[in-house]
Amino acid sequence: MTSNSPRPARHEPTPADPDLYPDLATAGSLAAALAMAAAERGLDLGAVLSNDADPLRTAGVTSTAADREPCWIFIGSESRWFNINGARQGVQLLSGSTSDLEELARAAAGWRNGARLREIEKAASFIKVSELAEAHERGPAEAVTVQWRLLLEDLRQEAPRLAFACQTLVLAETASAEPKLRQLYPFTSHWSLHFTTCTGFPYSWDVPFVDPLSDGRYRVCGPSRGTVIGEADTAEHAIALVIGGLPADCGPSVAGTANDLRHQQLG
The missing domain is CATH 3.10.110 (Ubiquitin Conjugating Enzyme)
Structure with missing residues (x-):
């Protein structure tokens, strides 16, 4: 069978503007x-x-x-x-x-x-x-320490005007007081509080995370997003559920990405 449709034109890269460059x-x-x-x-x-x-x-x-x-x-x-x-x-x-x-x-x-x-x-x-980039250059422990401080500072700025930010701030302050979580690299996504065992992106998904709910309560999920561990009325209870769901060999976050961790496990 033949076709009368023209062949797509070959894409040619756009040159730099000679007036600018x-x-x-x-x-x-x-x-x-x-x-x-x-x-x-x-x-x-x-x-x-x-x-x-x-x-x-x-x-x-x-x-x-x-x-x-x-x-x-x-x-x-x-x-x-x-x-x-x-x-x-x-x-x-x-x-x-x-x-x-x-x-x-x-x-x-x-x-x-x-x-x-x-x-x-x-x-x-x-x-x-940036301060965080320099911390990463010094090593994962320094990156974790600086990331915790910056995350808490950002949440404290947002908390007075956003209810979810206020809930996440309470979570983060509670988690930061727990040594098992303070050694992990924290980050937020749509006000959910996450912890990763590596400091580079893509992050790991081997630690439970917490979603703030519109009624002021919390839902703890993980390691996969579709797995619900439980719901909690308080930040303290939510963080306790996270700690209870930590991997048995969970230690301080290491430099690298989730892909690097996967390759190490396979190797």
Whole structure:
């Protein structure tokens, strides 16, 4: 059987606007322009990666540091800017935007060569290192400690105006007083309070979580969302149900993602 339907047109990547990016237009791609800018300043970026889906607007730089993923650079379409993001073990540590290709190359070189986040920030001022990112760099125990404090601070700001935030705050304050939960990495999703045994995303789902209910009570579920452990009238009772449902070998949260934990278990 034949068809008279035309074949779909081949997708061609959108080139960078030459008025905004004359340096990219001259080099032919973002990766080539970045490599050229780095080489002119004696910076080592290795073999700059090019995204096959969008090579004219995206580039990546691998890192020699253990567990650091390649940092990826994207360009703006309406104004000149280069956005860079770098992650390690499921956590975004590096981010920032600049219109200066030379400054971008300095940041990418620091990421590649394993420089500390504050060192990269010093070399490229457009990089802004968050307190939590720096804590992750120091290790999972530091990340857990800072995440607990930031989560409680955020909930205390939201609690006066949102009932669910107030309920979740009471939960989080109760949980933070329990050593078995204080060692886990906490996070919220639609006001549900979760605990994960790893500090990187995707998070683990091996610990029960708590949903605040509209009547002021709580529902404890887990490890899967469809499994209800029980309902509780108070935050104290809800947290007790969470602790009762902890895995037998539950210890402090570790660096990495749920996928990393799964691979370790299989290995």
